[in-house]
Amino acid sequence: MPRVDFTNVSDINDFSPVPDGEYLVRLTDIETDSTRSGDEMWKLRLQVEGGEHAGRLLFDNLVFSAKAMPRVKLICASFGLDVSGVLDLDPSMLLEKRALVSTYQEEYEDDKGQAKVANRIPYDGYSPVPGDDNAPPF
Numbered sequence: 001m002p003r004v005d006f007t008n009v010s011d012i013n014d015f016s017p018v019p020d021g022e023y024l025v026r027l028t029d030i031e032t033d034s035t036r037s038g039d040e041m042w043k044l045r046l047q048v049e050g051g052e053h054a055g056r057l058l059f060d061n062l063v064f065s066a067k068a069m070p071r072v073k074l075i076c077a078s079f080g081l082d083v084s085g086v087l088d089l090d091p092s093m094l095l096e097k098r099a100l101v102s103t104y105q106e107e108y109e110d111d112k113g114q115a116k117v118a119n120r121i122p123y124d125g126y127s128p129v130p131g132d133d134n135a136p137p138f
Contacts, residue, residue, distance in 0.1 A: 017119040018053045020104040024129060025049065025058060027079060027099070030091040039065040042091060046101060058103055060121045071123055075099075078126035100127045 025046035033041045042062040048054055062068075062075055077083045079097035102125040110116050 015057070017105045017117050018048065018056050018058070018103065022100055022102045023048045023051070023053065023058070025099060025101045027094050027097050030095060032091065035063060035065070037065070039063055039068075049098065058101060058119050058121065060101075074124060075126050078128050080128065080132070098129050098132055100129055101125055102127075 026049055027044060028047045029045040031043040031045075033043055035041050041064065044060045044062055046058040046060065048056045048058065062072060064072060073083050076087070076089065076094070078099040079094050080099075081087065081089075081093060101121055103119045103121050105117050106120045107115060107117050
């Protein structure tokens, strides 16, 4: 039976959205799934590095459909992968890589009709970190 000291554990994780802007992030987790239409999809968890929002999380999806391939290419290149040809892409190739991500806050209604606010990353919201060692070979 584990012994747990809750003395310094906060009551609630802060999942409120970060302000609109550009953030240096590290891709810390990828969960594989599929879309309703059957396309492979990776659920990305991005952790903000540095600044007052360090440690906060952003979430995005990477969908492997024909229509979304330009975005897949942009994201892979932004995280430093060589996208000049064929690539047998595996989640481990992106994990712990860094990129710059632009995000904005968007209002939506949850399934109970409650108004909520969440971060959204636009279609072209990724770019490489200047001078980073995972910069893509263009």
